[in-house]
Amino acid sequence: xxxxxxxxxxxxxxxxxxxxxxxxxxxxxWESRPESIKIRNVPAFAQNTHQCGATAxxxxxxxxxxxxxxxxxxxxxxxPKRKGTLQNSLLSAARRQGRVGFQIHGPHVLQxxxxxxxxxxxLLNQGLTWWPVWHYAVVCGYEGPNQKIxxxxxxxxxxxxSWSKFHRMWLRADEWGLLVLPPDELPATASxxxxxxxxxxxxxxxxxxQALTGYAAALQRWPFELAAxxxxxxxxxxxxxxxxxxxxxxxxxxxxxDAGPAFNNLAQVLLEQGKIQAAQQAINTALQLGGPYTESxxxxxxxxxxxxxxxxxx
Amino acid sequence: MDTSPKTFQMISIVVLFVFCSTLxxxxxxxxxxxxxxxxxxxxxDATRTQLQELLQRKDVEQSLREHGIDVQEARARVLTxxxxxxxxxxxxxxxxxxxxxxxxxxxGGAVFIFVxxxxxxxxxxxxxxxxxxxx
Numbered sequence: 001x002x003x004x005x006x007x008x009x010x011x012x013x014x015x016x017x018x019x020x021x022x023x024x025x026x027x028x029x030w031e032s033r034p035e036s037i038k039i040r041n042v043p044a045f046a047q048n049t050h051q052c053g054a055t056a057x058x059x060x061x062x063x064x065x066x067x068x069x070x071x072x073x074x075x076x077x078x079x080p081k082r083k084g085t086l087q088n089s090l091l092s093a094a095r096r097q098g099r100v101g102f103q104i105h106g107p108h109v110l111q112x113x114x115x116x117x118x119x120x121x122x123l124l125n126q127g128l129t130w131w132p133v134w135h136y137a138v139v140c141g142y143e144g145p146n147q148k149i150x151x152x153x154x155x156x157x158x159x160x161x162s163w164s165k166f167h168r169m170w171l172r173a174d175e176w177g178l179l180v181l182p183p184d185e186l187p188a189t190a191s192x193x194x195x196x197x198x199x200x201x202x203x204x205x206x207x208x209x210q211a212l213t214g215y216a217a218a219l220q221r222w223p224f225e226l227a228a229x230x231x232x233x234x235x236x237x238x239x240x241x242x243x244x245x246x247x248x249x250x251x252x253x254x255x256x257x258d259a260g261p262a263f264n265n266l267a268q269v270l271l272e273q274g275k276i277q278a279a280q281q282a283i284n285t286a287l288q289l290g291g292p293y294t295e296s297x298x299x300x301x302x303x304x305x306x307x308x309x310x311x312x313x314x
Numbered sequence: 315m316d317t318s319p320k321t322f323q324m325i326s327i328v329v330l331f332v333f334c335s336t337l338x339x340x341x342x343x344x345x346x347x348x349x350x351x352x353x354x355x356x357x358x359d360a361t362r363t364q365l366q367e368l369l370q371r372k373d374v375e376q377s378l379r380e381h382g383i384d385v386q387e388a389r390a391r392v393l394t395x396x397x398x399x400x401x402x403x404x405x406x407x408x409x410x411x412x413x414x415x416x417x418x419x420x421x422g423g424a425v426f427i428f429v430x431x432x433x434x435x436x437x438x439x440x441x442x443x444x445x446x447x448x449x
Contacts, residue, residue, distance in 0.1 A: 050414045068362045076391075084412030088403050092394040123413055126441045128434065132429055133442050136413040157315030161441070169441055173411060193354060197396070200350045231350035261352040262430040293348060300346045 037140035039063070042119045042152040045070050053077045053085025056121050056136040057093060059152050060180035063119055066097050083300050084134060087123060087176065094180045095205040100214055102187050103181040103196045107167065109189045110177060114141060116188035118179050119152065125172035125200050139166075156266070183214035192222045200231060208235040226256045233265060253282075260289040264297050271304050351396060367397050374400050377407045 014265040025156035042063045047070070054070040054077050061068050077085045087103075094101035104120065107256065113120055119140045127133030141150040146240045147163040179187055183202065186195060199214035215232040218225060229252035236245035249266040253259060270279035284303055286297045371392050378388035392400065403410060435446040 031325045055415050056413075075387065079378075079407075081411055082381065082408070082412035082414070083415030086403070086407065086410055086412050087392060088395060088410075089400060091399070092391045096390065111352065122413060124441075125411070127431060128440060131431070132411065133440070134411045134413040163399075165438055165441060168439065196350070197354055197398075199398060200354065203350060204396060225352060227353045230348075230353050234347065234350050237347060258355065261348040264346075264348055271346075293352060296346070296348055303346055 029216050036141065036143045036145070038150055039114065039117055039119050042138060042140040043296050044152050049052070050083045051085075052136045053090055055142065056138050057090055057180070059138045060119060060121050060178075061094070061097055061099060064099050064180055064182050064185075066099065068097065071121065088150065088177070089202070090121065090136075090178055092205075095201040095207065096180075098183070098205075098207045098210040099200065100179075100181045100195075100198045100210075101201060102181060102195070104177040104179060104189065106175050107170075110139065110175075111142070112188045113177075113179060115220065116247050118181065118185075118187065121178040121180065122170060122175040123176045124166075124169040126169055129172055134309065139177075150175070155224060183210045184217045186217055186221060192218065192225050196225065196227045196231060197257070203231065203235060203238070208238045211235045212239070224255050226252060226259055229255075230259075230262055230265065233262075233269070237265075237269060242269055242273055246273065253285075260286045260291045261293055261299065263289065264293065264300050267304065271300075271307060276304065276308055280308070318432075331343075355398065369395070369399055370404055374404050381407060 018078040039044040042059050045055050045058050049068055051074055054073040056076060058068055058070045058071050061073075067179045073093060076096060077089040079089065091101040091103070091308040094258040104110065110120055110122075119138055120239070121136060121138050124135045124137055125132045138152040139149055142148060142163070143150065143160070149163055150160055152159075152160050173209055183186065183199065190198075195218055196215075199211055199218065202208075202211035203212060212232060212235040215228045216234065222228060229248055233245040233252065235246060238244075245267065246269045249262055249269060252262045253266060256262060263282045267279045267282035267286065268281060270276075280301075281296060281303045287294065287301065374395075375388045375392045377386065378391060383391070395403075431440055431442045432446070434440040435443050
């Protein structure tokens with residue numbers, strides 16, 4: 001009977017611990033990279049209750065060169081009902097400050113970005129799988145020899161924690177991390193579509209100058225990327241720089257002669273400059289190519305034809 | 315002035331229409347210009363109509379407002395997220411992780427949870443309490 005009771009207690013305890021994640025072995029390759037990294041200029045702010053999102057984001061933004069504070073950011077990230085901050089609010093707030101929010105996953109990417117000098121905002125579950133205690137923190141380095149992670153802000157008394165402990169908490173939060181970067185600073189691990197999606201967020205926030213910088217940086221690394229050229233042209237268009245938008249799109253369709261949306265946008269930019277003939281040519285090519293945006297192409301053509309009827313006058 | 319029920323109804327409809335149209339988020343580009351995401355999204359996402367996307371936007375915006383976020387702020391948050399990102403959070407605002415730090419979670423919990431977390435903290439499985447120093 002006593003043995004049975006002991007057995008039950010063990011089972012209960014195991015259940016409580018959420019059967020501690022079994023993937024503790026996935027960790028950075030400490031052996032081959034025993035060095036330590038500590039990123040400077042990541043300020044730590046005192047944290048108010050429920051505001052770890054704003055606090056962590058403020059550290060990231062200050063590092064990226066934007067002077068701000070948790071108090072200033074709180075209204076942009078806080079969710080009163082949840083008494084906390086959702087991941088997407090951090091992403092959106094970063095964009096609203098003209099910075100690229102770039103989401104990452106996993107220890108290997110974390111290590112690579114730290115080596116590239118980029119602090120990483122991480123979501124941690126400090127509690128248990130079935131009783132989560134969500135917390136945002138900023139990782140600003142690691143000590144290879146001791147396998148320790150260095151945190152900025154949050155709880156100053158626990159600035160360094162062991163990798164295994166950190167990883168347990170991170171694993172329960174799906175190993176999610178966020179980079180907050182100036183638009184000309186590419187992540188070490190980004191693929192072209194990932195970076196371009198992130199830069200597109202700046203367009204959504206109406207930060208066209210910064211988006212332009214982000215797309216230009218993309219073209220430096222991936223010179224033939226269609227989405228980078230499209231994004232660049234769209235940002236130029238939004239800023240009223242039609243001629244530059246035109247030349248960017250001309251180059252895009254030269255390299256990607258099958259890109260219907262680029263032909264459509266070229267037609268629109270030409271139309272707005274009063275170059276009706278060329279606009280018509282471009283939209284016809286788009287219509288020949290077809291695709292999921294055919295309806296939009298037809299709308300553009302109608303606009304061009306209407307302008308033509310009204311006698312070329314703008 | 316003629317204030318027959320019919321006229322009143324007409325005026326109401328017009329006012330309602332104007333009011334609703336101001337609630338729609340202003341598109342960043344002209345309708346004729348295709349967004350950058352047109353060459354970034356997959357074919358299946360491209361087939362989603364503008365109306366579907368608009369409704370999704372309104373839905374998330376509404377949920378944010380129900381969470382106590384004011385109109386302007388809710389709209390600003392929704393506008394700065396892409397359609398794919400909104401799709402991820404639509405209908406999940408109550409269940410997605412919301413980082414808040416330890417204090418809030420403890421207040422909501424019972425003594426039982428406190429004790430469990432204290433034990434797991436000591437064992438080094440969790441990291442809730444600052445006064446617990448485990449390995």
